Amino acid sequence: MHAMKALVKERAEPGLWLVDVxxxxxxxxxxxxxxxRTGICGTDxxxxxFDDWARQTLTLPLIVGHEFSGHVVEVADGVEDIAVGDLxxxxGHLVCGKCRNCMAGRRHLCRNTIGLGVHRDGAFAEYLTLPATNVWVHRTPVHPDVAAIFDPFxxxxxxxxxxxxxxxxxxxxxxxxxxxxxxxVATHVGARNVAITDVSDERLNLATKLGVSLALNVSRDTLAEGMRRLNMHEGFDVGLEMSGNPAALRDMIANMTHGGKIAMLGLPAAxxxxxxxxxxxxxxxxxGIYGREMYETWYNMSVLLEKGLDLSPVITDRFSYEDFDTAFNxxxxxxxxxxxxxWSA
Structure with missing residues (x-):
């Protein structure tokens, strides 16, 4: 058995450990x-x-991580369309293939989904194995950094x-x-106004680099003031709730136009x-939105990048896996x- 480096949740206490497995x-x-490459997610x-959710969900020890890119080094017999060397x-959602939704081709709605790096050993390691049905081959050139964030993308x-x-x-x-x-994405596909709110000026500055119409710090300004700046009168047509923050959703509901539509990805803590x-x-x-549609969303992502969507401003920090503590902080x-x-070194 060969050994490899991996980031493991070894003990039922705060922390992660870089060990040989x-x-x-x-x-x-x-x-x-x-x-x-791997991306660090809120889940990680x-x-x-090791908060309440982690205590209730994890069976230890566990290799964590689910956002990754890598090269194929081995393929099981009978696996087609994936070759050694593919990027x-x-x-990261592994589905049962047998429930009503899976049988109907709605795999993202599988009731028996298990999570990579949550319910089975994950990607913060030098090697991982994955069912071929969960592998997305990049058929057009994409940087490994960007390929690593296809899950959150x-x-x-x-x-x-x-x-x-x-x-x-x-x-x-x-x-x-x-x-x-x-x-x-909203800017790229032709929304008229894209307003984004947060309380971090650093993050709002990143948003301006991505071409939003308005980046609003809600610790200083109201949404009503933001709408005035955009010369809007009737409220927002579409809301994307990404924070899980109670005030954010309440604010959003109060500022939607009649017949407005809200998609919620942010996971509230309570x-x-x-x-x-x-x-x-x-x-x-x-x-409510969870995960990605398999594999419609993946096609959408690849095509958006092909058509010139630039995600590079979103990636702000890069570390060697050995500096994982600094990276997590x-x-x-x-x-x-x-x-x-x-992880390429």
Whole structure:
């Protein structure tokens, strides 16, 4: 058995540990991948902190991480259309293939989904194995850094493309990496105004680099003031809630036009009150979003990049995997874009 380096949640306490573990062994229908880059996600921060969610969800020890890019090094017998040397990313939601939704081709709605780096060993390692059905081959050239963030980019694309955006006024609450990518998508596909809110000036500055109409710091300015600056009178047509913050959703609901549509990706930490009477009287649609559509979202992502969407401003920090502690602290600061770990050395 060969050993490899991996970031492991070894003990039921805060922290992650860089240790030697056995290389994964290729199973039937699987692909083995040499990891090049990984992205740090909010989920990984929860696991490192070992909060209530992590305590209830994880079986330890566990190799964490689910955002990655890498080269295929081995392919199981019978796997077609994936070759050694291919640059790949991976869909981190593994579905059962047997439930009603899977059988109907709605795999993103599988009731039995398990998560890479949450329910099974993940991508913060030199090698990982994944079912071939979860491997996305990059058929057009893409930088390994960008390929590593296809999972969160997919969250952004799935959310942004939930409702038609052409010519619409779009409000995005939360300028974290996924909010920033959603803003880039909304601008790219032809929304009229794209307003994004946050309380971090650093993140709002990144948003201006991506071409938004308005980046509003809601610790200083109101949405009403933002709408005045955009010369808007009737409220937003489409809302993308990316923060999980109760005030953000309440603010959004209060500033939607009648018949407005809201897609919610941000995961609240606790229950909170919502002004349901406004939802009813303004005839709003609220849609929950989780993960990516398999594999419609992946096609959308590849095509958007092919057509000139530039995600490079969203990636703000790069570290060697050996400096994972500094990288995680940077990601946890809430002031940066996407943080990448390099495993290629």
């Amino acid at each position: 056995p290389e994964p062994v290729l199973g039937p229908g699987e692909v083995k991948i040499r990891v090049l 921060l929860h696991i490192r902190k 790949v990313s991976g869909e 997919g969250n952004a694309v799935h959310t942004a493309l939930s409702f038609p955006l052409v010519g619409e006024d779009v409000l995005i609450t939360g300028a974290g990496p996924i909010g920033l990518m959603a803003a880039a 229950d909170f009150a919502v002004d349901w009477s406004t939802v009813v009287t303004s005839m709003l649609t609220i849609k 940077t990601a946890a600061s809430g002031r940066t874009g996407k943080v990448i770990l390099d």
